[in-house]
Amino acid sequence: MKPVDLTTQLGGITLRNPVITSSGTYGFGEEYLAYCPLEALGGITLKGITPLPRLGNPVPRLAETPAGLLNAVGLENPGLEEFLKSYLPKLNKVPTAVIANISGFSLDDYACMARALKKGSGITALEVNISCPNVKHGGMHFGTDPRSAQEVIAAVRAETDLPIIAKLSPNVTDIVEMARAVQRGGADVLSLINTLLGMTIDLNSQRPVLANTFGGLSGPAVRPVAVRMVWQVAEAVDLPIIGMGGITSWQDAVEFLLAGATAVSIGTGNFYNPQAPLDVVEGIRNYCEQRGYSSVQELVGLAHRG
Amino acid sequence: MLAQGLVVSHEQMGSSNQKLRRLVLQGPVAQTAKAGQFVTVQVQDSARTSFDPLLRRPISIAEISQERDEITLFYRIKGRGTEILAQARCGDSLSIMGPLGNGFSLPEEGELWLVAGGIGIFPLFALVQSALSQGLKVRLFWGGESKAFLESAGLTSWKELGIELSLSTLDGSLGEKGLVTELVQSALSQNKPTESKPEAKEVKVSVAACGPKGMMQSVTELCQRFNVPIEVSLEERMGCAVGACLGCVCTLKDKAGRQIHKKVCLDGPVFRGEEVVWNETC
Numbered sequence: 234m235k236p237v238d239l240t241t242q243l244g245g246i247t248l249r250n251p252v253i254t255s256s257g258t259y260g261f262g263e264e265y266l267a268y269c270p271l272e273a274l275g276g277i278t279l280k281g282i283t284p285l286p287r288l289g290n291p292v293p294r295l296a297e298t299p300a301g302l303l304n305a306v307g308l309e310n311p312g313l314e315e316f317l318k319s320y321l322p323k324l325n326k327v328p329t330a331v332i333a334n335i336s337g338f339s340l341d342d343y344a345c346m347a348r349a350l351k352k353g354s355g356i357t358a359l360e361v362n363i364s365c366p367n368v369k370h371g372g373m374h375f376g377t378d379p380r381s382a383q384e385v386i387a388a389v390r391a392e393t394d395l396p397i398i399a400k401l402s403p404n405v406t407d408i409v410e411m412a413r414a415v416q417r418g419g420a421d422v423l424s425l426i427n428t429l430l431g432m433t434i435d436l437n438s439q440r441p442v443l444a445n446t447f448g449g450l451s452g453p454a455v456r457p458v459a460v461r462m463v464w465q466v467a468e469a470v471d472l473p474i475i476g477m478g479g480i481t482s483w484q485d486a487v488e489f490l491l492a493g494a495t496a497v498s499i500g501t502g503n504f505y506n507p508q509a510p511l512d513v514v515e516g517i518r519n520y521c522e523q524r525g526y527s528s529v530q531e532l533v534g535l536a537h538r539g
Numbered sequence: 540m541l542a543q544g545l546v547v548s549h550e551q552m553g554s555s556n557q558k559l560r561r562l563v564l565q566g567p568v569a570q571t572a573k574a575g576q577f578v579t580v581q582v583q584d585s586a587r588t589s590f591d592p593l594l595r596r597p598i599s600i601a602e603i604s605q606e607r608d609e610i611t612l613f614y615r616i617k618g619r620g621t622e623i624l625a626q627a628r629c630g631d632s633l634s635i636m637g638p639l640g641n642g643f644s645l646p647e648e649g650e651l652w653l654v655a656g657g658i659g660i661f662p663l664f665a666l667v668q669s670a671l672s673q674g675l676k677v678r679l680f681w682g683g684e685s686k687a688f689l690e691s692a693g694l695t696s697w698k699e700l701g702i703e704l705s706l707s708t709l710d711g712s713l714g715e716k717g718l719v720t721e722l723v724q725s726a727l728s729q730n731k732p733t734e735s736k737p738e739a740k741e742v743k744v745s746v747a748a749c750g751p752k753g754m755m756q757s758v759t760e761l762c763q764r765f766n767v768p769i770e771v772s773l774e775e776r777m778g779c780a781v782g783a784c785l786g787c788v789c790t791l792k793d794k795a796g797r798q799i800h801k802k803v804c805l806d807g808p809v810f811r812g813e814e815v816v817w818n819e820t821c
């Protein structure tokens with residue numbers, strides 16, 4: 234029997250397999266090397282960067298909830314200049330696709346980062362974060378209004394030839410409307426979902442646990458919401474989707490593929506099991522073998538049939 | 540590394556209302572672990588995993604035995620994660636990540652003074668072993684709630700080391716009544732030559748502290764006043780434990796006096812006391 238073809242086409246780039254790691258959970262690619270070789274992954278998505286360095290929010294930044302994790306890191310990052318100087322040169326040698334995640338507070342912010350992260354710099358694609366729930370202006374503000382979302386993506390499109398991945402917020406009434414808006418702006422790929430806005434309160438102090446009061450919920454608790462949104466967008470919009478939200482196992486990943494995702498991304502699942510991406514790749518391969526699929530892409534959207 | 544830890548012993552320490560446990564895990568982590576490092580533990584047996592809690596629990600390594608492939612963890616049952624961990628039985632297999640983080644450094648000369656508040660004593664168990672094996676003179680200052688706490692949390696084994704112990708309890712049931720910082724302050728004062736005793740020779744002291752944040756801040760301020768180097772072990776809620784998620788940052792001052800963030804899991808948990816910004820604003 235021929236081995237299962239795991240290669241995945243995504244917005245003009247070819248990934249070794251459909252398993253990516255999510256922005257904000259995988260640092261700049263070095264942190265998990267002792268647990269997961271990067272050449273085993275389809276790609277990694279870097280921590281979100283902004284034009285200027287950010288210290289982010291005060292601690293506590295994390296709070297556990299049943300099967301979930303609230304975070305309010307607040308886009309702490311070294312800033313574009315330091316990223317270009319200290320991180321980007323090392324990423325040239327990384328043996329997998331490298332997706333940079335960019336965030337900003339104005340259209341100019343997004344445009345200037347797209348200009349700086351050129352083709353040939355070691356970056357495979359740009360993920361445009363219009364959905365961070367943990368900063369006061371920008372971030373999710375751009376991702377909850379369709380017109381703003383379209384403008385941000387168009388501003389990035391005007392500056393880059395790299396594939397553009399628009400990372401969508403689930404904190405909207407109609408995810409399909411948002412997906413259509415970023416498609417009009419020129420996005421090549423959709424990432425969904427970012428975290429769901431939530432909070433939790435400490436019964437002893439009788440105060441919110443997170444210093445930022447609100448945080449973004451991730452982990453297995455959000456998976457059904459994410460699968461539903463991938464399904465809805467896959468029905469309505471003709472762009473490849475990176476499905477994410479609560480994936481910890483190969484079964485979770487296959488569910489996203491069946492719902493219509495072309496690739497999947499693992500975020501909080503890495504904290505639970507730092508070898509989850511390896512297990513997911515192997516599990517997808519076995520599932521395809523056992524069911525007689527020659528390519529993983531045959532699974533994409535299967536749940537929508539007849 | 541990510542490895543399995545076989546539970547070979549899991550017992551209550553001292554009286555039951557102290558909720559302290561001693562957990563011995565057998566596995567390859569012991570071969571590379573150093574004093575002051577920690578592991579993160581998935582609190583359920585690997586055959587019965589669950590998402591509640593979702594995250595692993597960081598616990599400092601109290602003893603390391605390379606001959607037996609064993610690490611010993613001491614912990615207090617404090618919340619849902621440790622409540623579930625407390626149910627682990629001999630023969631269970633727990634998923635362990637580690638060893639992680641950087642421990643205390645050992646001074647090349649002089650005396651090492653250990654300062655512990657409450658269960659901040661636990662990471663110092665491994666430290667005292669390596670300090671004594673390097674021939675350093677060690678003193679312990681340890682404050683706790685009560686005699687029952689100190690005895691449950693391993694006082695006997697500290698006594699067996701034959702080092703000088705200075706103890707305090709909040710209720711006065713053992714040692715001095717009050718805070719451990721007061722003991723440290725008077726010991727640092729006594730170590731200084733004074734006008735009445737100008738001939739007294741000052742011993743070169745280094746301090747390693749672990750305990751509540753307020754205690755470590757006070758001890759750091761004392762050490763700065765007496766010009767004594769101090770390292771502190773910080774604690775913060777952790778996500779990934781490898782420096783990727785930025786959940787567990789602490790605020791430090793860099794050389795120019797600017798506030799910067801470091802990751803407790805990767806850059807720490809031990810930092811120089813004078814670097815730490817105790818009342819951070821960012």
